[in-house]
Amino acid sequence: MLCGMTTSHHEPAIAATGLRKAYGDKTVLDGIDIQVPAGTVFSLLGPNGAGKTTAVNILSTLISADAGTARIAGHDLATEAHAIRSAIGVTGQFSAVDGLITGEENMLLMADLHHLSRTEGRRVVAGLLERFDLAEAAKKPASTYSGGMKRRLDIAMTLVGDPRVIFLDEPTTGLDPRSRHTMWQIIRELVGGGTTVFLTTQYLEEADELADRIAVLNGGRLVAQGSAEELKRLVPGGHVRLRFSDPEAHGRAATALREVTRDDQALTLQIPSDGSQRELRAILDWLDAAGVEADELSVHTPDLDDVFFALTGSSVPAQSAQSAQSAQSPQPAQSAQSAQSADKETAR
Numbered sequence: 070m071l072c073g074m075t076t077s078h079h080e081p082a083i084a085a086t087g088l089r090k091a092y093g094d095k096t097v098l099d100g101i102d103i104q105v106p107a108g109t110v111f112s113l114l115g116p117n118g119a120g121k122t123t124a125v126n127i128l129s130t131l132i133s134a135d136a137g138t139a140r141i142a143g144h145d146l147a148t149e150a151h152a153i154r155s156a157i158g159v160t161g162q163f164s165a166v167d168g169l170i171t172g173e174e175n176m177l178l179m180a181d182l183h184h185l186s187r188t189e190g191r192r193v194v195a196g197l198l199e200r201f202d203l204a205e206a207a208k209k210p211a212s213t214y215s216g217g218m219k220r221r222l223d224i225a226m227t228l229v230g231d232p233r234v235i236f237l238d239e240p241t242t243g244l245d246p247r248s249r250h251t252m253w254q255i256i257r258e259l260v261g262g263g264t265t266v267f268l269t270t271q272y273l274e275e276a277d278e279l280a281d282r283i284a285v286l287n288g289g290r291l292v293a294q295g296s297a298e299e300l301k302r303l304v305p306g307g308h309v310r311l312r313f314s315d316p317e318a319h320g321r322a323a324t325a326l327r328e329v330t331r332d333d334q335a336l337t338l339q340i341p342s343d344g345s346q347r348e349l350r351a352i353l354d355w356l357d358a359a360g361v362e363a364d365e366l367s368v369h370t371p372d373l374d375d376v377f378f379a380l381t382g383s384s385v386p387a388q389s390a391q392s393a394q395s396a397q398s399p400q401p402a403q404s405a406q407s408a409q410s411a412d413k414e415t416a417r
């Protein structure tokens with residue numbers, strides 16, 4: 070096809086430069102650059118109020134930016150908003166579902182908005198209802214749907230116009246783990262079919278699962294961008310942490326173990342480690358050989374939570390993470406595990 074040879078063929082699905090937005094004297098976006106290659110998932114992470122929805126609203130033409138330029142699906146944001154609207158789908162943070170009418174009627178309304186013929190509209194809607202496991206509930210008022218069903222309906226409505234780029238603002242907030250996994254599967258299928266997905270989320274695990282690229286928004290700026298692996302490399306690596314109550318034992322352990330970071334005040338030792346069974350055993354063997362026993366042992370594996378907290382300066386107080394580790398040392402392997410999960414709980 071000839072048009073395949075134009076440059077727009079290789080143009081990113083979303084390319085934004087220097088986006089700015091302020092409300093009064095509050096700067097929400099302070100110069101944001103975003104590039105999303107077609108057929109990939111981009112995830113925007115940030116704490117409450119960081120400006121994620123604002124970014125989605127600007128890129129999906131719902132509100133205008135104060136400065137900056139963007140091209141979405143090959144069209145200029147400032148001059149071709151109409152063309153952009155017909156190429157994209159937006160599922161907002163808050164449901165667009167009308168509860169008074171049925172799920173099917175909500176869908177048919179979207180088909181009308183996209184100027185599909187009656188037959189075509191019915192065909193597309195039936196297919197989507199089936200795909201989103203809503204066929205059975207299709208004739209019931211949407212107000213009777215569960216939160217997860219409403220969310221699925223929301224996304225199904227977004228897909229009626231067969232968009233090439235979709236914006237999903239916190240698509241899985243409030244969903245139970247099963248519905249969340251269903252949603253992830255749907256998103257993967259969309260991307261498999263060549264759709265570009267711009268996703269905001271509060272769940273770092275979700276970005277980790279789905280996103281090709283992740284950007285962290287904080288204080289109006291993108292403070293980091295990269296793959297989940299790249300971002301994880303930004304924070305200090307995994308380690309095993311030992312805590313002692315006896316300064317003498319602490320000192321002896323510090324001498325027995327190599328490459329430790331010692332804190333003489335807290336009586337702790339940090340040993341770089343991947344947290345594997347083999348490394349844990351080696352550490353315990355060293356301690357045994359030195360004849361010392363730690364009061365607490367915990368394993369810390371860096372994950373996106375660490376990245377998030379490190380970059381957004383949110384206070385996951387080290388103290389509270391520590392106090393959650395109540396496990397004592399007699400059963401080191403178990404303590405390590407429970408301390409690790411306590412760590413994660415604290416981080417959320």
Ligand SMILES: Nc1ncnc2c1ncn2[C@@H]1O[C@H](COP(=O)(O)OP(=O)(O)OP(=O)(O)O)[C@@H](O)[C@H]1O
Nearest residue numbers: 092095097115116117118119120121122123124162
């Ligand atoms: N129409 C508006 N008028 C004034 N301030 C606004 C408006 N819309 C958003 N804001 C402010 O802009 C900031 C960013 O809001 P936004 O909704 O983009 O954040 P968010 O990252 O989506 O947060 P959340 O995770 O809570 O959804 C907030 O401080 C918010 O109060």
Ligand SMILES: [Mg+2]
Nearest residue numbers: 121122123162
């Ligand atoms: Mg939001």
